[in-house]
Amino acid sequence: MTDLERATKKLASQLQNHPSVLAYQKAEEQLEELPELKEDVIQMKAYQQAFVLYQKIHKEKAAKQAGDKADVLSQTLETSPLVADYRQKMQDASDLLQYVTQRLEDRINEELGNGK
Incomplete structure (x- = not known):
């Protein structure tokens, strides 16, 4: 296994265990326990x-x-x-992933710029 592969696995593990990702996963599980919400979305x-x-x-x-019927369900x-809790936790996890991705991109560009 290369250093890059080890670093990638370590980063993936850290992200999977980050509090914002765990909170998002828990909120997602809670939503999945309510099939009536899924039915409302469908x-x-x-x-x-039909409107279109x-x-x-x-x-x-x-x-x-x-x-009108779509609007009522959307409001519900x-x-x-x-x-609301799910959306907030999803946004928090998304922000974390965007931050990490941007940092990686910046670091790679920096390394490429330095000729490494």
Whole structure:
């Protein structure tokens, strides 16, 4: 195993065990325990697709009804404390990964710039 492979495995392990990643995974598990939320998301997407279809075929009343139903489900999901918590923890984990990726990119560019 090369030094790069060892360093990559170590970094992956550290990221997997970082508190923000663990918190995100726990929030994701909590959401998965509520199938009704998943069903709401599926139904909302179906209404959104129907809205677009009805607009394309100039069925304005049907489009409005589908859009209204999608909006109601969207509001329900957005006001759910579990969904809000999940989104925040997902953002925290994403910020960590973006930071690490940017640092790696900067370091690689620095090394390449120095001719190493």
